Amino acid sequence: MDFTKIFFLIFHFILLSFVCSVHGRLYDYPNVPRFRALSQISLPPSPAPEGAPETNNGKNSNDSAAIFNVLSYGAVGDGVTDDTQAFKMAWDAACQVDSAIVLVPYHYSFMIQSTIFTGPCKSGLVFQIEGTIMPPDGPDSWPKGVSKRQWLVFYRIDGMSMQGGGLIDGKGEKWWNLPCKPHKGINGKTVAGPCDSPVAIRFFMSSNLTVQGLKIKNSPFFHFRFDSCHDVHIDSLYIKAPSLSPNTDGIHIENTNDVTIQNSIIYNGDDCISIGAGCFNVDIRNMTCGPSHGISIGSLGIRNSRACVSNITVTDSTIKHSDNGVRIKTWQGGFGAVSKVTFNNIKMENVRNPIILDQYYCNNNNKSCANQTSAVYISDVIYSNIKGTYDVRSPPMRLACSDSVPCTNLTFVDVELYPAQGQKIIEPYCWNAYGDLRSLTIPPVFCLLEGKPQSLPSNDVDQC
Ligand SMILES: *[C@@H]1O[C@H](CO)[C@@H](O)[C@H](O)[C@H]1NC(C)=O
Ligand SMILES: *[C@@H]1O[C@H](CO)[C@@H](O)[C@H](O)[C@H]1NC(C)=O
Ligand SMILES: *[C@@H]1O[C@H](CO)[C@@H](O)[C@H](O)[C@H]1NC(C)=O
Numbered sequence: 194m195d196f197t198k199i200f201f202l203i204f205h206f207i208l209l210s211f212v213c214s215v216h217g218r219l220y221d222y223p224n225v226p227r228f229r230a231l232s233q234i235s236l237p238p239s240p241a242p243e244g245a246p247e248t249n250n251g252k253n254s255n256d257s258a259a260i261f262n263v264l265s266y267g268a269v270g271d272g273v274t275d276d277t278q279a280f281k282m283a284w285d286a287a288c289q290v291d292s293a294i295v296l297v298p299y300h301y302s303f304m305i306q307s308t309i310f311t312g313p314c315k316s317g318l319v320f321q322i323e324g325t326i327m328p329p330d331g332p333d334s335w336p337k338g339v340s341k342r343q344w345l346v347f348y349r350i351d352g353m354s355m356q357g358g359g360l361i362d363g364k365g366e367k368w369w370n371l372p373c374k375p376h377k378g379i380n381g382k383t384v385a386g387p388c389d390s391p392v393a394i395r396f397f398m399s400s401n402l403t404v405q406g407l408k409i410k411n412s413p414f415f416h417f418r419f420d421s422c423h424d425v426h427i428d429s430l431y432i433k434a435p436s437l438s439p440n441t442d443g444i445h446i447e448n449t450n451d452v453t454i455q456n457s458i459i460y461n462g463d464d465c466i467s468i469g470a471g472c473f474n475v476d477i478r479n480m481t482c483g484p485s486h487g488i489s490i491g492s493l494g495i496r497n498s499r500a501c502v503s504n505i506t507v508t509d510s511t512i513k514h515s516d517n518g519v520r521i522k523t524w525q526g527g528f529g530a531v532s533k534v535t536f537n538n539i540k541m542e543n544v545r546n547p548i549i550l551d552q553y554y555c556n557n558n559n560k561s562c563a564n565q566t567s568a569v570y571i572s573d574v575i576y577s578n579i580k581g582t583y584d585v586r587s588p589p590m591r592l593a594c595s596d597s598v599p600c601t602n603l604t605f606v607d608v609e610l611y612p613a614q615g616q617k618i619i620e621p622y623c624w625n626a627y628g629d630l631r632s633l634t635i636p637p638v639f640c641l642l643e644g645k646p647q648s649l650p651s652n653d654v655d656q657c
């Protein structure tokens with residue numbers, strides 16, 4: 194960048210801050226627009242002179258922007274020093290100020306231990322990540338007595354945005370290689386032993402959250418987990434982990450509702466997005482997944498549990514080089530229901546099971562699962578405009594519904610799936626699956642049973 198550009202940026206920055214603060218003072222608007230103005234300027238690499246209102250406990254919250262730069266709280270950012278305390282202090286200070294910004298500055302790399310950032314905080318808190326954040330490297334560096342199931346947790350926060358052009362590097366490799374992980378034990382076995390691995394970013398019991406723009410890679414376990422949250426908006430994330438990294442789901446949600454996930458790219462070793470029990474009103478669009486295990490609802494109903502999932506839409510997305518495309522998976526023996534699911538306008542590129550509904554899911558470290566009669570009831574699922582190619586090792590559509598609780602009202606329209614290799618067409622597989630073909634699919638799903646089942650064991654079926 195040449196001098197005039199820098200000058201121009203700084204000038205602009207000051208001008209905008211000024212304009213916005215006047216604006217804020219005169220009309221007392223919420224501070225969101227101010228922040229927008231700030232965020233469009235990439236922040237200078239060194240601690241900004243106008244940043245960091247020291248430890249003022251928010252007394253000058255009417256300043257142009259209440260920026261809490263972690264460097265001002267003693268963070269070093271050399272990638273080695275433990276900067277956990279600085280982050281906590283910056284968080285605690287920012288938490289008490291309206292529309293505060295916790296700034297993780299560009300050009301620095303911060304090593305932080307497992308931490309719970311707790312609310313409630315004043316509304317409009319922004320966690321602005323421009324630099325790199327990473328955990329200690331692997332299980333041996335994890336402090337004793339600290340949970341190995343989570344790294345950064347945001348708890349009881351209402352109205353927060355996590356954003357920026359920075360990187361969250363999960364340093365997952367040593368966790369993926371634990372002997373308990375698939376084929377990582379002696380002679381490629383999977384052996385018993387400590388297996389807990391941390392979710393990189395967890396939001397718990399929080400609401401009105403926005404996560405956008407970040408890059409996050411190589412999580413030891415799920416990259417994001419949202420549980421017991423509502424009003425969650427995820428936009429423009431880039432998530433990357435090797436295709437053989439175990440359990441590195443991109444975004445996992447459970448007991449969470451009113452969610453939008455969009456415009457993001459995810460390459461990983463497990464589900465691109467997984468939707469667990471208790472989720473409803475979820476809108477997923479313009480995603481690119483793969484290699485991955487596809488977009489999944491489930492697994493649900495494990496150990497005879499009850500699961501209710503409804504009103505889920507996945508649209509305008511691409512899934513490539515993945516084990517699955519759009520999947521619903523339930524264990525035998527569960528209760529509850531999955532209903533009102535739409536998969537629309539999905540492009541498949543060389544996907545092993547583009548459309549899969551599996552009510553015999555069993556992932557028991559080699560043990561087979563006992564047959565059970567109860568099942569999560571699946572109904573009202575639309576597969577529309579799903580086109581592309583499948584890996585011929587499995588059928589392009591597999592609808593394996595429960596023996597005792599059939600799936601009902603599965604609708605297919607404009608589904609066209611061609612073999613990725615050769616000319617051989619693999620027949621779809623169905624078991625106890627009822628529904629309608631609105632248009633002829635390629636290949637045709639002749640095995641889909643028309644209309645309604647003669648009898649639904651309605652007493653046993655819990656419709657949620
Ligand atoms: C902030 O507001 C207080 C009164 O609300 C005022 O006394 C103070 O000068 C203001 N500070 C700035 C930097 O505008
Ligand atoms: C959600 O949070 C934003 C700030 O991040 C705030 O401006 C907005 O009013 C909140 N919305 C609700 C419904 O609380
Ligand atoms: C879809 O997401 C990509 C990023 O993966 C983005 O570049 C593109 O603009 C988005 N399209 C729309 C219509 O928002």
Ligand SMILES: *[C@@H]1O[C@H](CO)[C@@H](O)[C@H](O)[C@H]1NC(C)=O
Nearest residue numbers: 451452473474475476504506
């Ligand atoms: C379904 O979810 C969408 C958001 O994804 C929401 O706008 C809509 O109102 C929900 N429908 C019902 C019937 O709740």
Ligand SMILES: *[C@@H]1O[C@H](CO)[C@@H](O)[C@H](O)[C@H]1NC(C)=O
Nearest residue numbers: 382383384385557558559560
């Ligand atoms: C898992 O199954 C394979 C063959 O299916 C067998 O060779 C192996 O011994 C089994 N491992 C365990 C731990 O049961």
Ligand SMILES: *[C@@H]1O[C@H](CO)[C@@H](O)[C@H](O)[C@H]1NC(C)=O
Nearest residue numbers: 553560561562563564565596
């Ligand atoms: C479950 O039922 C299927 C089909 O009836 C049968 O092939 C399988 O062996 C049974 N599994 C067990 C564990 O009983």
Ligand SMILES: *[C@@H]1O[C@H](CO)[C@@H](O)[C@H](O)[C@H]1NC(C)=O
Nearest residue numbers: 533534572573574575602604
């Ligand atoms: C079948 O499912 C669709 C989509 O969810 C729904 O609009 C329709 O009402 C359902 N039909 C019946 C007969 O339940």
